[in-house]
Amino acid sequence: MTTTPTGTAEDTAALLDVRALRKVYQGRGRGVEAVSDLSFTVDAGELVCIVGPSGAGKTTLLRCVAGLLDCTSGEVVLEGQKVTGPPVGMAVVFQEYGRSLFPWMTVRENVERPLKEKKVPRAERQRLVREALEAVGLAEVHDAHPWQLSGGMQQRVAIARAVAYEPHILLMDEPFAAVDAQTRADLEDLVRALWKRLGVTVLFVTHDIDESVYLGQRVIVLSNSPTVVLEDVTIDLPDERDQLTTRSAPHFAELRAHVYRLIQQAKEGHRPAG
Numbered sequence: 001m002t003t004t005p006t007g008t009a010e011d012t013a014a015l016l017d018v019r020a021l022r023k024v025y026q027g028r029g030r031g032v033e034a035v036s037d038l039s040f041t042v043d044a045g046e047l048v049c050i051v052g053p054s055g056a057g058k059t060t061l062l063r064c065v066a067g068l069l070d071c072t073s074g075e076v077v078l079e080g081q082k083v084t085g086p087p088v089g090m091a092v093v094f095q096e097y098g099r100s101l102f103p104w105m106t107v108r109e110n111v112e113r114p115l116k117e118k119k120v121p122r123a124e125r126q127r128l129v130r131e132a133l134e135a136v137g138l139a140e141v142h143d144a145h146p147w148q149l150s151g152g153m154q155q156r157v158a159i160a161r162a163v164a165y166e167p168h169i170l171l172m173d174e175p176f177a178a179v180d181a182q183t184r185a186d187l188e189d190l191v192r193a194l195w196k197r198l199g200v201t202v203l204f205v206t207h208d209i210d211e212s213v214y215l216g217q218r219v220i221v222l223s224n225s226p227t228v229v230l231e232d233v234t235i236d237l238p239d240e241r242d243q244l245t246t247r248s249a250p251h252f253a254e255l256r257a258h259v260y261r262l263i264q265q266a267k268e269g270h271r272p273a274g
């Protein structure tokens, strides 16, 4: 069991509710307060990006949301249940695809593995794996091993594995930081396409301001550590986005500049007013 019911969850319709999250790492002698007080919600079907300067606590936040790390105080509530371990309805895609795929398994076996653990019946598993590999454009290489594929293709496998699992929420932790710029653009479009097609909720952590504005419906900007939310920016760009038109739109530039200024303020130690 990875989640426990919370009596206070009924007051929110949000899929994910991060409430006054605080994380202090206990070191030798003294604690390090990485996250001070983080609160935000994500509604079902939203695509929300988190940005912040290096060391802002993005990974700490994501690990707490994923139930991989205990918070010191506050709570993470997913679908009305307090997260106390990796939740069933969640899948995570990490930056280091090389370490998250099993090299001795084929692409198909890698994607299928979590479904076996979830005890999905065989025929259903095969359908989900086939559809997920088709969705990321890798149907042809289902029998290859990860080490036979490029970095971008390996990350597509990791995305297919997450998608096949049919999560209610997909967490992505700087998933494209290790691929080249062209592949990154393709993968960004893949995430938007899958998000629209599947209706999955996505929480996407990145240090890349342009990427956050291009992908998100909202961008939550974090202060530097000990972390609070500096601003929750609504990205009111048209829903149909593409790399050329969207990125060259004047309003994209305005939003990008706004988030950029917030990150500069974060680096200078600004905190939200009040």
Ligand SMILES: Nc1ncnc2c1ncn2[C@@H]1O[C@H](COP(=O)(O)OP(=O)(O)OP(=O)(O)O)[C@@H](O)[C@H]1O
Pocket (backbone or CB within 6 Å): 025, 026, 027, 032, 033, 034, 052, 053, 054, 055, 056, 057, 058, 059, 060, 061, 207, 225
């Ligand atoms: N295990 C740990 N023990 C002590 N302090 C830690 C530990 N992990 C992270 N920290 C500290 O917590 C703060 C936030 O770290 P975290 O890795 O979450 O930030 P980040 O925003 O993901 O950074 P980056 O963008 O550089 O990956 C930093 O000051 C970091 O030094």
